[in-house]
Amino acid sequence: MYPAPFRYHAPRSLDEAIRLLAEHGDEAKILAGGHSLLPAMRLRLAQPKVLVDIGRVPDLSGIRLDGGTLVIGAMTTHREIERSSAVKERCPLLAEVAPHIGDVQVRHRGTIGGSLAHADPASDWPAAILALDAGLKVIGPNGERTIPARDFFVDVLTTALAPDEVLAEIRIPRPGRAGAYEKARNRASGFAVVGVAVAAEQQDGKVASIGIGITGAAGRPARAEAAEQVLLGRPASPDTLSEAAAQAAVGLDCTPDLHASAEYRRHLVQILTRRALSRALGV
Template identity: 50%
Template structure:
């Protein structure tokens, strides 16, 4: 399979990438690790006139601390995320979920930011970003802006990143003592996409749950927060998890496809949410 012809620009900096995107607008695509864009190009499902490669932009790489946040450059590969002690210490959910992404080859090419900006609802990391309350730093011709997770995923394969903008980095609040986490990924073979995934972080204090954030993978055109479950969990003890998880499919609209029909996905969401929250609350 061979892509249609396109121009290629290797951006040396965020500013350069933004400038080219500003000039070419809708005709341009940003290339990160290429694990989604390249298949789309090869299958001729996408026809950009120019591909702007941000893979060599230094400031978009790596994990660093910034006070109560971790900052992960958009071009940090999945493998680098998995290997990061900072991520494991402060955002263990991300380490756990990233280990389930595809296969080793993809994890060494694919990037954290690319996966989020592609915004495939079947991808693992968008739901994780929701559960972690991530903030997205986006650069455009007018400078940089920060978008909260709840406002980032707009629609199927659409985010708050404009055609002339680049996702530069993602800020994750550190999770301290008392937080537990679990990513429950349901898929048929190791390297396949999630049929449904549940990303949960739970904070316990004095035996009961006082905070829970739950992201759902593949339960609609965008990743979703299971808000009804989160509310039902607030103040509950572990015996209330089962009842709370029954709300996991509320307000979801999953696809019916080869992975499963919508009713099956909604059933899975309830079962997996119960399991994810139970594990997170026990941890």
């Protein structure tokens, strides 16, 4: 397969990467694993004139703790997250989501930052990132800023990242929350027909915090806020969980495609939310 001609840059520093992006604007794309971009280029659906490979920029990968925050570098591979003991301990939800992505080879090459910035509406990470209230640290010519996950996903394949910004870190606050991910898998692509991630905390027999992130269902991943509101401050019981699940698709503009109708997706959102809540809250 033969992509259209392009120029390839492999900057050795973030500054250089940002400078290249600023210079080439819309014509440049960041290569951060390449498992979505390269197939699109080989099909000639995507024809960026310039590729900026950030694989050699130091300090963009790795998993560390920063006070109470779990910090994952954008160039960390799915596989590294899957196998990280820090992630397993501090954020089991991420460890649960990772093996849903592609296969082992893909997970060894693809990166969390690449996946999030590509914002495929059926990819797995956004559900978890939303549920966990993660912050996305991005760096651009004017310095850095942190975008809350719920503001990051703008539309299909579209994020709040400016063309000259690089996603640097995924910052997970309040690690240690219980989590669960439920997914109806597309048998062809392995992507989510619908995926629901839940992160939750209970205190004194009541739901103290809850995040429900939904991917695959609509043109962009979203939080199921109506469902969260049902549970916040109330005890987790079969009844409250079902009540919440029934609200999970509120406000979602579900997408029909070859694999599922909008109606079925809406139904799956509710079913999978119920199941994910049940596991995360132990009810």
